[in-house]
Amino acid sequence: MPVYDYTALDAKGKNITGIIDADGEAAARQKIRAAGHYPVSLRQMKNGAAEKSEKHKVRLSQLFSRVRPAEVAIMTRQLATLIGAGFPLVSALESLTAQIPSPGLKKIIASIKSTVVEGSTFANALAKYPSAFSPIYVNMVTSGESSGTLEIVLERLADMTEKQEALKGRMLTAMIYPLCILAISALIVTLLLVYVTPKIMAMFSNMKQQLPLPTRILLGTSDLFKSYWWVLVILLIAFLLGLRAIYRSETGRRWLDTKMLGLPLFGSLVRRFSVVQFARTLGSLLDNGVSMLPALGIVQNIVGNVFIAQVVADSAMEVSKGKALGVALDVRRAFPPMAIQMIQVGEQSGNLEDMLNKVADVFEKEVETTVMRLTALVEPVMLMIMAGIVFFIVLSICLPIFEMNQLVR
Secondary structure (H helix, E strand, C coil): CCEEEEEEECCCCCEEEEEEECCCHHHHHHHHHHCCCEEEEEEECCCCHHHHHCCCCCCHHHHCCCCCHHHHHHHHHHHHHHHHCCCCHHHHHHHHHHHCCCHHHHHHHHHHHHHHHCCCCHHHHHHCCCCCCCHHHHHHHHHHHHHCCHHHHHHHHHHHHHHHHHHHHHHHHHHHHHHHHHHHHHHHHHHHHHHHHHHHHHHHCCCCCCCCHHHHHHHHHHHHHHHHHHHHHHHHHHHHHHHHHHHHCHHHHHHHHHHHHCCCCHHHHHHHHHHHHHHHHHHHHHHCCCCHHHHHHHHCCCCCCHHHHHHHHHHHHHHHCCCCHHHHHCCCCCCCHHHHHHHHHHHHHCCHHHHHHHHHHHHHHHHHHHHHHHHHHHHHHHHHHHHHHHHHHHHHHHHHHHHHHHHHC
């Protein structure tokens, strides 16, 4: 069934926009009028060749219509509530279309509803939008549909997505303050070097004696910033682009991710965060009927670190040969010993799914603790560096003044 994007006037004469599915334009206009609105414009949301012809056209509105995981989590919980209340899937999707504030997600849900009406399964309809619904999401919905527990699966998906987003949010919040300090410090130092220092140093230009070494270093740095700031900007951009190119290449990203795990404190944080992603996702997949090997194949793509992803892939091969998961994961020492021990206990007791969720809970708390430690360490270090730079600038300015006083005496 075609899906239309429309603009209409409501009873008060205000413009409204929305999405509606109908058998044709006439039926769509009739639906809009039945809702008490007057249609102004109607445009079919095209697929196939028409969509490919516009593929290269990037609109500003499309950049801001990206579907965020938090929006998917809210939609998932609302859909689970509606289905649990007895709504048929099509009716629940239709109700959601009117409630979702995100334009991008609204269009996706309307299109999914149309696909389901045509006879497709809900999971197959979701699979057409991999940018919004991950393979984990699609596989869990598939198991929910086949077992008749779709509302339970959707609730678990919402819980899992919300926990992952909450953890990412806490990590981001913890790093905002140090980043703000770094930005303000860089701005202050730049202003001191470019504007303040040259004006103060102008008074020493007529001194016949040689300026102190710190003062000469400060003057040279100030001249460098004033005369060659554009070179510094180009070098910074080239460095960032080079780092991006290395990270996008398979070999470069593998090297960077491997080195990242070896960093003090930060490497431990990355390792624990990957364990949380691995355990939470694998536990949810296994708990919803996905078999071990396909589940490991899905989890491999979401751990966030290429080295650990390769360890998961190698472990999947060993598991296919009959080896236990805990033993297979422990070969390359990528996972913390506690995580391996808990997984092995879960396998021996037959409660691997529950134990994986416990692993995720334990290491999620460790991630939060590590982030707090990093924040507590970074803040004083950055303040000390800033204080040292300001002290050097003040010292460089004061030393010639002291020498002038000695000459006057």
